[in-house]
Amino acid sequence: MGYILVCDDERSICQMLQIAFQNQGHRVETVTSGEQACRKIDSTLYDIVVTDVRMPHVTGMDVLQHSRRVSPDTLVIVITAVDDSEIPIEALNAGAFYYIRKGPKLLDDVLTAAALAMDRSHLRQQNAALKRDAAQRNSLENIIGESEAIRQLKQTIRTIATTNSTVIVSGESGTGKELVARAIHTCSPRSSDPFVSVNCGAFPETLLESELFGYVKGSFTGATTNKRGLFELSSGGTIFLDEISETTLSMQVKLLRVLQERCIRPVGGGQETPVDVRVIAATNKNLLQHVQDGLFREDLYYRLSVIPVEVPPLRDRGDDVVLLANHFLKKFAVQMSKNVVRLSPESLTAMKGYDWPGNVRVLENTIERAVAMSTEDELRVSLPNSGSSSMSSASGPGALGVVLPPGGVDLERYIADVEKSLLQSALRRSNGVQTRAAEILKLSYRSFRHMMKKYDLS
Numbered sequence: 001m002g003y004i005l006v007c008d009d010e011r012s013i014c015q016m017l018q019i020a021f022q023n024q025g026h027r028v029e030t031v032t033s034g035e036q037a038c039r040k041i042d043s044t045l046y047d048i049v050v051t052d053v054r055m056p057h058v059t060g061m062d063v064l065q066h067s068r069r070v071s072p073d074t075l076v077i078v079i080t081a082v083d084d085s086e087i088p089i090e091a092l093n094a095g096a097f098y099y100i101r102k103g104p105k106l107l108d109d110v111l112t113a114a115a116l117a118m119d120r121s122h123l124r125q126q127n128a129a130l131k132r133d134a135a136q137r138n139s140l141e142n143i144i145g146e147s148e149a150i151r152q153l154k155q156t157i158r159t160i161a162t163t164n165s166t167v168i169v170s171g172e173s174g175t176g177k178e179l180v181a182r183a184i185h186t187c188s189p190r191s192s193d194p195f196v197s198v199n200c201g202a203f204p205e206t207l208l209e210s211e212l213f214g215y216v217k218g219s220f221t222g223a224t225t226n227k228r229g230l231f232e233l234s235s236g237g238t239i240f241l242d243e244i245s246e247t248t249l250s251m252q253v254k255l256l257r258v259l260q261e262r263c264i265r266p267v268g269g270g271q272e273t274p275v276d277v278r279v280i281a282a283t284n285k286n287l288l289q290h291v292q293d294g295l296f297r298e299d300l301y302y303r304l305s306v307i308p309v310e311v312p313p314l315r316d317r318g319d320d321v322v323l324l325a326n327h328f329l330k331k332f333a334v335q336m337s338k339n340v341v342r343l344s345p346e347s348l349t350a351m352k353g354y355d356w357p358g359n360v361r362v363l364e365n366t367i368e369r370a371v372a373m374s375t376e377d378e379l380r381v382s383l384p385n386s387g388s389s390s391m392s393s394a395s396g397p398g399a400l401g402v403v404l405p406p407g408g409v410d411l412e413r414y415i416a417d418v419e420k421s422l423l424q425s426a427l428r429r430s431n432g433v434q435t436r437a438a439e440i441l442k443l444s445y446r447s448f449r450h451m452m453k454k455y456d457l458s
C-alpha cells in the first residue's frame, strides 16, 4: 500500500480523501496549504501527492513543480474546481501524473487515478530491481572462469560490493583488474551512478590534478570556465584510479587528503566540496616495493589497502585458459562473420602449456588475430614468442613468426585475409580517415582505394 499526501485548502476535501484512502489501507497525511505541502515533500518520500490547484500564496502548480524537482519518483495528481482548459495542459506539461475536475464523481476519480499511480510506481520499482539484478549477474558473468581462484575472486567481489571501503586491485598486466573493478561497482548499491575510470599514468601531474579535482575559471591559462573534475562527476558512484603507482609523490598527498577528508578542492579554488565517491585503485606493480623504494607514500598505501584484492595470473587458473579461448573464439567469429567453430587440438595443448605473460589481454589478442586470419572451421593459434609452446616447435615459425599449419594453407585466401584485416585496423586507427590509413600502410592513396574496393570496404 502507498504513502499519500493530500493538499487542499478545503478541509472537507482533505477529510473525505483521507478517510477513503485509509479505508483502502494507504497511509495518508493531509495539509491545507501549498507551503506545508512543499515542506512535507522535502522530508518524506511519498508515492503519491494529491493537490488542489487554486490555493493562496503557494499554488498547486507550485507544489507540482516542487515535487517533480525534489522527488521525481513521486506521482502527482492535480485536482481543481476551476473550469479553465489551460490548467490540465499546463499540469500535464509540468509532469503531473493525472488531472481531475472537481465534480460529483471526484472521489471515484481520485481513487481510480491513485490505483493507476500505485501500479505505475510498483512497476517502476520492480523494473529498477530487475535491471539491477540483471546488471549484477552480467558483470559477474563477464568474468569467465571456473577455477578455484576465480570462484573465490567472484565471492570476494560480492562481499565487498556491499561495503563502501576503498579497494586496491593488484595483479599482473592483463589479468582483468578493470573488469573486477567494474564488477564491484555494478554489484554495489552505487551501480545506478557512474563508474569513472582514470588512467593515472596517462597524464602529467598538473593535468591529472585538474582532471580529477576540476578547476575554477582563470586558475591557469586556458581555464576560461569552471570545470568539474572526475571526482565530482562520479558522485554517488565509483572512481577507478588505474595505475596508481604512476602518480607523483605530491599527487599522492592530494589523493590521501581526499580519502581522509572526503572533500576535494578544485585547482585555483578556495572552497572545499564534499564528495561521496567510492575509490577503487589498481596497480600491476608491487606497491609495497614502491613504498620501500620511496616512490610511494606509506600512509596512502595503507589507506588504499583497506581491502586488497589480488587478481591471479592466467597461468595459475588451470583450464580457465580453455574456457577463455573458446569465449573469445565465439566472440570474434561472430564479430568478423567467420565460420570458425573450434580450436585445433594442437592449439589447445600449446595454450595449456604456455605461461601467458600478458595474461588474458594477450590471450584475447592472440585469438582475435587467429580468427582474423583463419580460413577453416578449426582455429590454429600461434602463440606470441612461443618458446615453451609445443606447437611452434612442431611446425617451426617462419621469419615473421607465422606458423604453417600441419594441414597446409590456402595461401591466396590467407594473404587476402591478412590484407583485409590490416586495412580494417588501419581504418580504425585513423578513425576512418582514409588518407591517414593509407599513410599508415605506406600505400599511395590510389592503391589504398583500389584495395578498399577489392575487399568491399567503405
Ligand SMILES: Nc1ncnc2c1ncn2[C@@H]1O[C@H](COP(=O)(O)OP(=O)(O)OP(=O)(O)O)[C@@H](O)[C@H]1O
Binding pocket: 142, 143, 144, 145, 171, 172, 173, 174, 175, 176, 177, 178, 179, 180, 284, 324, 360, 361, 364
Ligand atoms: N576473466 C575474464 N573473462 C573475460 N574477459 C576477461 C577476463 N579477464 C580479462 N578479460 C579481458 O581481458 C582484457 C584485459 O582486461 P583488463 O583491462 O581488465 O586488465 P587489466 O588487469 O586492467 O590490465 P592492465 O594491467 O594492462 O591495465 C579486457 O578486454 C577484458 O575484458
Ligand SMILES: [Mg+2]
Binding pocket: 177, 178, 242
Ligand atoms: Mg587496466
